[in-house]
Amino acid sequence: MKEADATARVQRLRRIGIALAVAAALIGFFWALPEPGDERLAPPAPGFVVRDVRLFDGERVVERATVVVRAGRIVEAGPGGAEPSDLQVVDGSGRTLLPGLIDAHVHTWGDALAETLNFGVTTVLDMFSDPGPARELRRSRASFAPRTHADLFSAGWLATAPRGHGTQFGLPVPTLSTPDEAPAWVDARLAEGSDYIKIVYEPRDANGLGAPFPSLDRATMAALVAAAQARGRLAVVHVSRLVAAHDALEAHADGLVHVHADRVADAALVQLARERGAFVTPTLAVIAGFDPTLPATAGEARENQRLAADPAVRPYLTPDQRRGLETSPGTKLVMFRLDTALASVRALHAGGVEILAGSDAPNPGTAHGASLHHELELLVRAGLTPTEALRAATSAPARRYGLADRGRIAPGQRADLLLVVGDPTTNIRATRAIERIWKNGAAVERRRYPEAP
Amino acid sequence: MNSWNLLWLETRAEWLKAWRQPAFAIPTLVLPLAFYALFGIVLARPGGGNEAYLMATYGVFASLGPALFAFGAGIAHERDAGQLALKQVTPLPVPLYLGAKLLTCMGFTGLVLLALYALAAWAGGVVLPRVTWLQLALVHLLAAVPVGLLGLVVGLSFGASAAMGVTNLVFLGLAVLGGLWIPVFLFPGWMQALSQAMPSYHLAELALAVSGRDITGSALGHGAAALGFTLAFAAAVAWAWRRAHR
Numbered sequence: 001m002k003e004a005d006a007t008a009r010v011q012r013l014r015r016i017g018i019a020l021a022v023a024a025a026l027i028g029f030f031w032a033l034p035e036p037g038d039e040r041l042a043p044p045a046p047g048f049v050v051r052d053v054r055l056f057d058g059e060r061v062v063e064r065a066t067v068v069v070r071a072g073r074i075v076e077a078g079p080g081g082a083e084p085s086d087l088q089v090v091d092g093s094g095r096t097l098l099p100g101l102i103d104a105h106v107h108t109w110g111d112a113l114a115e116t117l118n119f120g121v122t123t124v125l126d127m128f129s130d131p132g133p134a135r136e137l138r139r140s141r142a143s144f145a146p147r148t149h150a151d152l153f154s155a156g157w158l159a160t161a162p163r164g165h166g167t168q169f170g171l172p173v174p175t176l177s178t179p180d181e182a183p184a185w186v187d188a189r190l191a192e193g194s195d196y197i198k199i200v201y202e203p204r205d206a207n208g209l210g211a212p213f214p215s216l217d218r219a220t221m222a223a224l225v226a227a228a229q230a231r232g233r234l235a236v237v238h239v240s241r242l243v244a245a246h247d248a249l250e251a252h253a254d255g256l257v258h259v260h261a262d263r264v265a266d267a268a269l270v271q272l273a274r275e276r277g278a279f280v281t282p283t284l285a286v287i288a289g290f291d292p293t294l295p296a297t298a299g300e301a302r303e304n305q306r307l308a309a310d311p312a313v314r315p316y317l318t319p320d321q322r323r324g325l326e327t328s329p330g331t332k333l334v335m336f337r338l339d340t341a342l343a344s345v346r347a348l349h350a351g352g353v354e355i356l357a358g359s360d361a362p363n364p365g366t367a368h369g370a371s372l373h374h375e376l377e378l379l380v381r382a383g384l385t386p387t388e389a390l391r392a393a394t395s396a397p398a399r400r401y402g403l404a405d406r407g408r409i410a411p412g413q414r415a416d417l418l419l420v421v422g423d424p425t426t427n428i429r430a431t432r433a434i435e436r437i438w439k440n441g442a443a444v445e446r447r448r449y450p451e452a453p
Numbered sequence: 454m455n456s457w458n459l460l461w462l463e464t465r466a467e468w469l470k471a472w473r474q475p476a477f478a479i480p481t482l483v484l485p486l487a488f489y490a491l492f493g494i495v496l497a498r499p500g501g502g503n504e505a506y507l508m509a510t511y512g513v514f515a516s517l518g519p520a521l522f523a524f525g526a527g528i529a530h531e532r533d534a535g536q537l538a539l540k541q542v543t544p545l546p547v548p549l550y551l552g553a554k555l556l557t558c559m560g561f562t563g564l565v566l567l568a569l570y571a572l573a574a575w576a577g578g579v580v581l582p583r584v585t586w587l588q589l590a591l592v593h594l595l596a597a598v599p600v601g602l603l604g605l606v607v608g609l610s611f612g613a614s615a616a617m618g619v620t621n622l623v624f625l626g627l628a629v630l631g632g633l634w635i636p637v638f639l640f641p642g643w644m645q646a647l648s649q650a651m652p653s654y655h656l657a658e659l660a661l662a663v664s665g666r667d668i669t670g671s672a673l674g675h676g677a678a679a680l681g682f683t684l685a686f687a688a689a690v691a692w693a694w695r696r697a698h699r
Contacts, residue, residue, distance in 0.1 A: 133502020149500025
């Protein structure tokens, strides 16, 4: 009997031992699963040095600089400087090093962020899309682990009236109609993970003319701006007409995310924008894509078709991107005119209003990543110097949108970098001659998409 | 011999039986993983922002295979082979016999889930708060209960060859209409209406809510629906058992 008892006890102990071992293994397994901010699994790239390079640091140009990157961050940037012996050296002579570009107006889904990075655009500001994917990506956004896609900051759902602009895509956009609803609407967006608030404001004019869909009224637009700012967030407004732009600025909007397109900006608008310290993201690339009067001469390629044909751009476009760029507007009724928009940007810029570069990809006539290079060219055509245009795609959006770790090449900054052949600070088209892209200090392999012969 | 001991022994026997038919057990384990690897890793481009979404729905998918094929269709075989009649003359209480099947089924699901999470974490780029990983594991593991019960209903109601066919159909319905392969909102209206009648749809919505997604309806509502399906299937098992008795 005693022996049987002893055997039973040993068996019970063994069973307990196995149960404990299994439990420990399970706890260990779940403990090892990656959490937000967890960088143990993919350590940052060790680093590299770029030597003898022309440096555009996001603000100004330094000839013959050395930039040192370690563990995903820039540790040194400036003229001359000693180069550490333990890091791989990249010869930068004849080339220019830029901060990874920021596109201040896009809409992302599917492969957008991979396509974007393929053109040296390392950060995008989404102005309306389903907040679900943005929330997922947000969990690892602060990490310095190597990444093969651009970083996403997003407005999430846009603020619009029932059946207003933005509701036509069949997505469950939460709408509102009255100023009283504004604070709760903004709270809901922030709870969903929106980084800032985007408002669609397309009111009819005194004669009842205007957009063929309902819009928020002026009081609701103003209440949304106030609610966002009371919560420490930016409020940016989509407008397409001068009067609406004026209203939005009077309501203290932080920025306009299109330049209005019905007529050229007048002195009153320029003055108001300057006084309020508001910025304008003109999105000339999408206006060029929509303008039914382009090209002026028959048989000539359209602006966006010329971009798609550029040998520095074409091999890196996906078939979808090529189709997007080669789209022609379907109707002559569209009011967008590139000439008018260029004149407005010229007036705003000359009047001291800060301009940000945004493409509004992937709307017809645009493509993620590629169209930001087009936007830079159009900004220069509107009177910005190449250096000013580059600021509009690097340090300016980073400062305006509170992205403290990017947009400049300086110690401590995230090593999102772009090495191009030539000098885009004198010839803006050189941004397309991309030689290297780094995201979080890790080299990005550019993808080519060969065409069928 | 108390009931716990009986349950333990019966579960152990079930487990060993399943494990000793590797040609049967392995495919049910590998199939959901292969599907996830294809759609969640190989065909997914970086930066899609749907990494956790895919893992949440494929986790529910992972509970279908073991529950339906290994145990649902399996019990039909046992019945045809006369094993069920043998069990019925032993003093083993019915709930313990079925409970052991369900526990084994959850054990298998648990194994698939561990492999799925490992794939998702280290190849699929899924990053979640630790609490969320655990909550998701709970939802995925419990998903095996209603589906397992449904499998038993099929296994007890049909002969071995018919059960296999029916199981395939149920499997496809639960996977497709449940939105486990393709999101439900992409379906036409009539298919979306059918989705509401699928336990897998409510389980998937529950898993998505836990993973931090916005869902249609409330998590509580989907939880209640899942519980309703579980009770209904449990009642159906009791009914099917009595019928299988005769």
